[in-house]
Amino acid sequence: MVRVRFAPSPTGYLHVGGARTALFNYLFAKHNNGKFVLRIEDTDVERSTKESENSLIETMKWLGFDWDEGPDNGGNCGPYRQSERGEIYMEKAYELVEKGFAYEAYVYPEELEQLREEMLSRKVSPHYDEEMLAAFDTPERRAEYAQKGMKPVIYFKMPKKDFKLKDLIKGEVTFKEGTIGDFVILRSSGLPTYNFAVVVDDALMKITHVIRGDDHLSNTLRQLAVFEGLGFELPEFAHVSMILGPDGSRLSKRHGATSVEKYREMGYLPESVMNYLALLSWSHPEEKEIMSMEEMIKQFTIERVNSSAAIYDDQKLRWMNGMYIRELDDDKLAKLAIPYIVAAGQMTQEDADANYKWLREAVASIKKKIHQFDEVPEMISVFFEEPSFNIEWTKQIKEDDTDPAFIELYNQVKAADSWSIPDIYNLFKAVTKTVKVSNKKFYHMLRVVLTGEEDGPELVNIIHLIGRNQMIKRLERVVDTI
RNA sequence: GCUCCCAUCGUCCAGGGGUCUAGGACAUCACCCUUUCAAGGUGGAGACCGGAGUUCGAACCUCCGUGGGAGCGCCA
Numbered sequence: 001m002v003r004v005r006f007a008p009s010p011t012g013y014l015h016v017g018g019a020r021t022a023l024f025n026y027l028f029a030k031h032n033n034g035k036f037v038l039r040i041e042d043t044d045v046e047r048s049t050k051e052s053e054n055s056l057i058e059t060m061k062w063l064g065f066d067w068d069e070g071p072d073n074g075g076n077c078g079p080y081r082q083s084e085r086g087e088i089y090m091e092k093a094y095e096l097v098e099k100g101f102a103y104e105a106y107v108y109p110e111e112l113e114q115l116r117e118e119m120l121s122r123k124v125s126p127h128y129d130e131e132m133l134a135a136f137d138t139p140e141r142r143a144e145y146a147q148k149g150m151k152p153v154i155y156f157k158m159p160k161k162d163f164k165l166k167d168l169i170k171g172e173v174t175f176k177e178g179t180i181g182d183f184v185i186l187r188s189s190g191l192p193t194y195n196f197a198v199v200v201d202d203a204l205m206k207i208t209h210v211i212r213g214d215d216h217l218s219n220t221l222r223q224l225a226v227f228e229g230l231g232f233e234l235p236e237f238a239h240v241s242m243i244l245g246p247d248g249s250r251l252s253k254r255h256g257a258t259s260v261e262k263y264r265e266m267g268y269l270p271e272s273v274m275n276y277l278a279l280l281s282w283s284h285p286e287e288k289e290i291m292s293m294e295e296m297i298k299q300f301t302i303e304r305v306n307s308s309a310a311i312y313d314d315q316k317l318r319w320m321n322g323m324y325i326r327e328l329d330d331d332k333l334a335k336l337a338i339p340y341i342v343a344a345g346q347m348t349q350e351d352a353d354a355n356y357k358w359l360r361e362a363v364a365s366i367k368k369k370i371h372q373f374d375e376v377p378e379m380i381s382v383f384f385e386e387p388s389f390n391i392e393w394t395k396q397i398k399e400d401d402t403d404p405a406f407i408e409l410y411n412q413v414k415a416a417d418s419w420s421i422p423d424i425y426n427l428f429k430a431v432t433k434t435v436k437v438s439n440k441k442f443y444h445m446l447r448v449v450l451t452g453e454e455d456g457p458e459l460v461n462i463i464h465l466i467g468r469n470q471m472i473k474r475l476e477r478v479v480d481t482i
Numbered sequence: 483g484c485u486c487c488c489a490u491c492g493u494c495c496a497g498g499g500g501u502c503u504a505g506g507a508c509a510u511c512a513c514c515c516u517u518u519c520a521a522g523g524u525g526g527a528g529a530c531c532g533g534a535g536u537u538c539g540a541a542c543c544u545c546c547g548u549g550g551g552a553g554c555g556c557c558a
Contacts, residue, residue: 011557195558242551306495308489311494368522429517440518453519454518
């Protein structure tokens with residue numbers, strides 16, 4: 001039984017990189033009929049917050065993730081918050097001490113820093129070892145600790161040997177002996193450090209495949225050693241390359257929108273975000289680009305995961321979101337667009353409800369134009385506000401020789417008695433039949449006269465939606481000046 | 483500094499020794515369609531980091547160089 005986990009730290013919003021890691025884990029689990037576990041890595045009490053955890057979960061649900069075991073829905077290997085697993089780590093840490101794979105140290109952080117600088121000045125890698133740390137373990141120091149109620153820090157004794165890792169993505173990786181020194185597994189606060197907690201949890205939660213970012217590849221050396229010390233069976237590892245910003249450095253806030261929540265706010269669909277993320281370092285065997293979750297699950301294999309880093313450039317995501325938007329039916333489209341219209345103050349929720357049919361057509365008329373829902377208000381503003389008249393329009397119309405067409409149109413509109421979309425089409429046919437005119441120039445300027453813009457919703461829809469009276473009013477201004 | 487990872491169009495990917503005059507997608511440009519703008523269609527331009535080696539043959543294998551990234555915390 002395949003078991004994978006996604007283990008975020010609740011220190012902020014879900015990042016696109018984190019979402020991609022979660023997605024790969026999820027796809028791998030589903031593809032293999034395995035389990036997907038959500039574990040919260042909140043051992044850093046300084047930075048972890050409950051709000052972050054909630055937002056993380058909320059965002060993941062929005063994206064469409066579901067997990068078989070996790071902090072909110074439980075499971076057989078819980079608890080799923082590291083902050084609730086303190087005793088387990090403590091127990092395992094002392095188990096290592098008893099076995100001789102770890103030791104207690106009575107050293108103060110300042111002293112450690114001193115040692116470190118000393119080694120650095122001697123141009124040696126700053127590694128700590130038992131002998132070095134034992135110097136601080138005096139009866140006086142122990143008494144001091146006892147008096148202050150402090151606990152010794154537990155160091156893991158790094159074995160003097162090479163470690164080999166067969167990574168599913170990176171291939172065989174060898175960590176040579178002496179690369180790192182002994183390291184802390186249990187802090188003086190009694191809380192475990194990352195590299196220790198991860199191993200204990202992955203083992204106890206029976207994780208079979210650890211799929212994570214390759215920024216953890218170096219850490220794997222420590223984890224390999226801990227796995228061995230604890231006598232746990234090793235899971236498979238797959239280190240996915242990172243997502244970089246456009247300048248090639250690690251993706252961060254300064255590269256713009258990097259949180260999934262931000263994309264949600266901008267009006268991105270979860271389907272397009274997931275689809276786009278799946279394509280970063282992975283590809284469909286037939287190079288398909290737009291695909292459903294089912295298709296991704298069906299096709300996902302680690303073998304097809306690329307080992308090089310990807311630069312995050314959301315232009316393609318934007319395009320993809322447009323593709324997904326165009327597949328939405330008009331009701332769904334309206335439902336998603338209305339909050340943006342209300343937020344922009346163009347309509348109240350009550351108005352929107354009362355004029356739903358009209359609004360649905362208005363939104364449908366811009367379906368092919370928008371890529372994100374936050375573009376809706378700007379795009380449909382023509383329906384709410386009359387553009388201010390510009391005499392340049394008249395000049396341009398005269399120059400185009402389309403003025404007779406405008407006059408004819410004006411007369412026909414005044415004479416019109418019904419205003420359905422087919423009626424409008426017929427009306428235009430009648431105009432262009434009566435007056436010889438360049439369609440391109442005529443319709444272009446008509447749009448400008450009606451909206452003040454050179455692009456926007458479908459012209460027929462604009463005419464239909466603003467209504468005959470508005471049409472006359474807006475045309476009048478130009479006809480009067482011809 | 484030390485250790486590890488990575489290297490194909492501007493960007494995301496395909497390519498797992500000959501079928502590569504290197505394929506697709508986004509972006510870009512041109513044209514077509516069209517009742518404007520879009521959407522859609524067609525086409526163009528655009529890349530194997532450098533150097534050795536292995537081989538009859540290398541984008542694909544090896545080594546070196548260069549460039550980029552990550553890790554080296556009582557952060558995760």
